[in-house]
Amino acid sequence: MERLSSSSLCGWLRFKHLTLLTTLAQSRNMHAAARAMHLSQPAASKMLRDLEAYFGFAIFERLPRAMQPTELGEQVIRHAWRLVNDADRLVSDINDLREGGYGQLLIGAISAAAPEILPAAIARLKRQRPRLSISLQEQTSDRLLAELEYKRLDLVIGRLTHVSQHNLFDFEPLLDEPLRVVVRHDHPLVLGAEAPDLATLSRWPWILHPLTSPMRGVFEAALAEEGVVSPNDVVETTSIQATLQLLQTSDMLAVLPRSVLRRPLESGQYVILDRVIGKPLDYYGIISRRGEPLSPAAQELIDHLRDLVGSLAEAPAVPDDVNARK
Secondary structure, three states, rough: OOOOOOOHHHHHOHHHHHHHEEEEEEEHHHHHHHHOOOOHHHHHHHHHHHHHHOOOOEEEEEEOOOEEHHHHHHHHHHHHHHHHHHHHHHHHHHHHHHHHOOOOOEEEEOOOOOOOOOOHHHHHHHHHHHEEEEEEEEEEEHHHHHHHHHHHHEEEEHHHHHHHHHHHHEEEEEEOOOOOEEEEEOHHHOOOOOOHHHHHHHOOOOEEEEEEEEOHHHHHHHHHOOOOOOOOOOEOOOHHHHHHHHHHHOOOOEEEHHHHHHHHHOOOOEEEEEEEEOOOOEEEEEEEEOOOOOOOHHHHHHHHHHHHHHHHHHHHOOOOOEOOOO
């Protein structure tokens, strides 16, 4: 089989090919994809056959009720998404600049970074670039990294979730995070005579991150290490505000990073139990796509984050026993 070359690909491939691949990957139906692209079904089918002939393998498996990407097809589709999203961003940036805008910065962040260090860095950046448009998406690291890979985000403040991701992303560590159990200030566990063990805690209702998140992984690993079964009464959410509201109105428990709890604890409405869950989470940090230059705005934000982390390291630590259940 003749080896593919980038010069041949650039001379042959069209953006309409990429749009077909991404649209078909979403719909898994040729008729629906053709309709979305304002093409006839025979024209869309021929375009896919041309793509498969060019690459030399089937991109989609034709099943009775759907079109399923093949293993090699998944790789082609992943790159198609990146290129399509790159084109969308190019159009968005050019339109913004032509209309007098000053560009945009799309940031993803985990909850540990969102309440303190990142807002401070964004505030500094906005003082430098008051007309820069900034979008902040808060989510778990696994979901943010998917968005970063497909170029729907410029930068992520989070954690790598798999050892292979160092091939895709550059990572600069910022802070690590111990996890604590938090409840409302008048929770029965606070009023009890003794601090409960992990087996007792697991029998209470919990608010937890999804199973795919690093925070949930630390929690489950701590349970497994002590031979404790996972709680079966669980609400899963990544929203800190929803978690705090549920804690206030129920007997539920939550496991959260210490930095997220700083301000809620100061309010007196919440208490951390005298129990650290598992090992501290690995360092979260600045994650960017490997081999791609950062925009000046993204680089300035990173500089502010580094400076703020340096200030935190020099400041006196907040004692862990503030508002802790004794």
